[in-house]
Amino acid sequence: MINYGIETYYIEKGEDRIELKGASCKTLYWIYLDKAEIVLPWKPKWEYHFTNLEINWNLVWQNVHNNMLQYKVQSKLWEFMNLNFISSFNLNRMYNTSNLCLQCKMPEENIFHIQIYCPISKRIYEKFFPLLNAIFQIDFTEKEFAFGLDIPDWENQKKEKLRNYVFSIIKYTIFKERCKIQTSNEQKIESIFNKSKQFIIKDLKLGFELAKKKKSLTKFKENFLIKNIIAQYREDTKDLVFNI
Numbered sequence: 001m002i003n004y005g006i007e008t009y010y011i012e013k014g015e016d017r018i019e020l021k022g023a024s025c026k027t028l029y030w031i032y033l034d035k036a037e038i039v040l041p042w043k044p045k046w047e048y049h050f051t052n053l054e055i056n057w058n059l060v061w062q063n064v065h066n067n068m069l070q071y072k073v074q075s076k077l078w079e080f081m082n083l084n085f086i087s088s089f090n091l092n093r094m095y096n097t098s099n100l101c102l103q104c105k106m107p108e109e110n111i112f113h114i115q116i117y118c119p120i121s122k123r124i125y126e127k128f129f130p131l132l133n134a135i136f137q138i139d140f141t142e143k144e145f146a147f148g149l150d151i152p153d154w155e156n157q158k159k160e161k162l163r164n165y166v167f168s169i170i171k172y173t174i175f176k177e178r179c180k181i182q183t184s185n186e187q188k189i190e191s192i193f194n195k196s197k198q199f200i201i202k203d204l205k206l207g208f209e210l211a212k213k214k215k216s217l218t219k220f221k222e223n224f225l226i227k228n229i230i231a232q233y234r235e236d237t238k239d240l241v242f243n244i
């Protein structure tokens with residue numbers, strides 16, 4: 001930043017000088033991004049963990065900001081990607097407290113445990129596999145547990161996006177429910193499985209009402225009612241019937 005007078009401050013943008021007083025927050029933000037050597041502490045952690053995997057970060061961040069998802073789910077995915085959440089693994093390293101996962105009661109081997117390696121999370125993913133596979137047929141991978149499916153611009157885009165939508169809601173629900181005490185692992189799995197389904201149903205009902213008001217029912221059907229797997233629209237009742 002350069003002071004060219006007593007009260008006028010400028011910031012340099014390439015060859016230009018922009019007066020600070022009149023610059024919008026957006027302009028300043030973009031200048032900051034240009035200038036700053038941005039520290040992304042999450043990136044080397046993921047890349048070190050998945051050494052042999054090619055990660056397309058643009059596609060990963062597109063999944064986080066999947067516009068089919070409510071903001072609170074996007075926000076939780078953002079925390080996951082930034083590794084910016086409390087875990088027994090982190091607390092143990094900082095305060096030497098127990099490193100047992102609150103969900104499965106096993107030691108957390110790394111910060112990725114709850115998303116990728118927790119046996120309870122995996123059991124919940126597996127219970128959803130028939131639904132996910134019906135939407136878009138592909139086997140599970142650790143990469144999907146971590147980032148969702150890569151969605152390049154091709155013919156299966158909508159199916160993959162819907163599969164990511166469902167998977168993101170499962171991850172969100174697991175994270176929200178992981179500390180709640182249940183009498184057994186089976187009960188915990190069943191409870192999170194049902195809560196994830198209820199979330200999807202409630203979310204689609206809300207989206208459906210909004211789509212009716214905005215007269216964008218066609219788009220809603222194209223995005224969420226693919227092959228009528230999750231739900232179908234009944235012309236006679238003008239309502240949704242859920243299949244999950």
Ligand SMILES: [Zn+2]
Pocket residue numbers: 101102103104105106113114117118119120
């Ligand atoms: Zn666990």
